Amino acid sequence: MKAMVLTQTADIHTGPLNLQEVTDPVPGPGELRLRVRCCAICRTDLHVIEGDLPEAKRPIIPGHQIIGIVDALGEGCRQFQIGQRVGVAWLRQTCGQCRFCLSGRENLCAAQQFTGYHADGGYAEQTVVPEAFAYEIPETFDDQSATPLLCAGIIGYRALSRSRLPTGGRLAIFGFGSSAHVVIQIARHRGCEVYVVTRGAGHRRLAREMGAVWVGEDANAMPVKVDSAILFAPVGDLVLPALAVLDRGGTLAVAGIHLSDIPALDYERFLFYERDLRSVTANTREDGRGLLAEAAEIPIRPHITTYALAEANRALQDLKDDRINGTGVLVMPT
Numbered sequence: 001m002k003a004m005v006l007t008q009t010a011d012i013h014t015g016p017l018n019l020q021e022v023t024d025p026v027p028g029p030g031e032l033r034l035r036v037r038c039c040a041i042c043r044t045d046l047h048v049i050e051g052d053l054p055e056a057k058r059p060i061i062p063g064h065q066i067i068g069i070v071d072a073l074g075e076g077c078r079q080f081q082i083g084q085r086v087g088v089a090w091l092r093q094t095c096g097q098c099r100f101c102l103s104g105r106e107n108l109c110a111a112q113q114f115t116g117y118h119a120d121g122g123y124a125e126q127t128v129v130p131e132a133f134a135y136e137i138p139e140t141f142d143d144q145s146a147t148p149l150l151c152a153g154i155i156g157y158r159a160l161s162r163s164r165l166p167t168g169g170r171l172a173i174f175g176f177g178s179s180a181h182v183v184i185q186i187a188r189h190r191g192c193e194v195y196v197v198t199r200g201a202g203h204r205r206l207a208r209e210m211g212a213v214w215v216g217e218d219a220n221a222m223p224v225k226v227d228s229a230i231l232f233a234p235v236g237d238l239v240l241p242a243l244a245v246l247d248r249g250g251t252l253a254v255a256g257i258h259l260s261d262i263p264a265l266d267y268e269r270f271l272f273y274e275r276d277l278r279s280v281t282a283n284t285r286e287d288g289r290g291l292l293a294e295a296a297e298i299p300i301r302p303h304i305t306t307y308a309l310a311e312a313n314r315a316l317q318d319l320k321d322d323r324i325n326g327t328g329v330l331v332m333p334t
């Protein structure tokens with residue numbers, strides 16, 4: 001099969017992914033093999049490629065927002081059939097036995113493995129996934145529209161719950177990329193007002209089109225205090241302005257898997273009055289199923305920019321340089 005393979009950590013602008021012919025993957029016990037239809041790109045792929053995350057597997061085929069058709073079943077598979085469409089997300093495996101796994105917090109399992117990081121992902125014509133971690137995809141979504149839900153959507157959904165946004169409340173979003181453009185649709189569906197702080201003019205335009213009540217570059221200009229805020233931009237310097245827009249008792253959730261250093265903070269000014277600063281770490285399968293069900297009910301309509309598999313370097317360069325509105329999706333040749 002053809003795949004975009006990373007052999008060495010490098011800046012995305014050096015074009016580190018190479019199109020290669022590699023051996024077709026073989027599904028192990030309990031695993032499905034998929035013919036990949038498309039795979040969305042994610043900022044986490046950049047963190048894997050550029051070494052912001054500790055190196056796990058080399059060479060690696062990145063990609064963890066995959067839509068594919070089951071074309072082979074490993075021993076013991078019972079849940080899915082050949083020909084069925086399924087989705088693959090970032091969370092690939094947990095131990096199932098630790099105190100976190102047993103208490104509905106498998107996102108905190110110390111033995112967890114991730115797609116496109118510990119195991120090869122979806123920048124390829126085929127991939128394998130443990131069937132217990134594959135998702136059924138609601139029919140409402142065509143293949144390309146479903147891909148952003150599998151990470152941008154799931155992480156956004158968990159970030160939203162970590163931000164404790166009350167129904168009908170006010171939410172501030174910092175950074176308006178792939179995840180944020182899904183979250184705004186969920187928040188509005190829940191009757192909330194959304195305020196967006198983002199640098200890119202294209203991102204501000206999209207946020208306005210999607211119904212943000214206020215959009216700006218500078219959080220100091222925000223006209224009201226909010227109940228909840230989510231920081232999507234991987235920029236620690238934004239933590240203070242994001243805390244500053246919270247009302248008393250408000251909550252800030254930091255959604256990214258990687259964040260630059262947070263500056264020293266003045267307790268009285270930024271945290272006192274029971275404002276909370278919370279992180280978001282991966283997701284549980286329950287988050288995934290919850291997001292897919294709510295996304296189908298709304299229904300979420302992602303903005304998509306498509307690229308060929310061989311253009312993965314360019315797609316990720318566009319993501320890094322803020323040239324993508326919504327989500328970039330690699331589409332396999334048919």
Ligand SMILES: [Zn+2]
Nearest residue numbers: 095098101109
């Ligand atoms: Zn565990």
Ligand SMILES: [Zn+2]
Nearest residue numbers: 042044151152
């Ligand atoms: Zn992701």
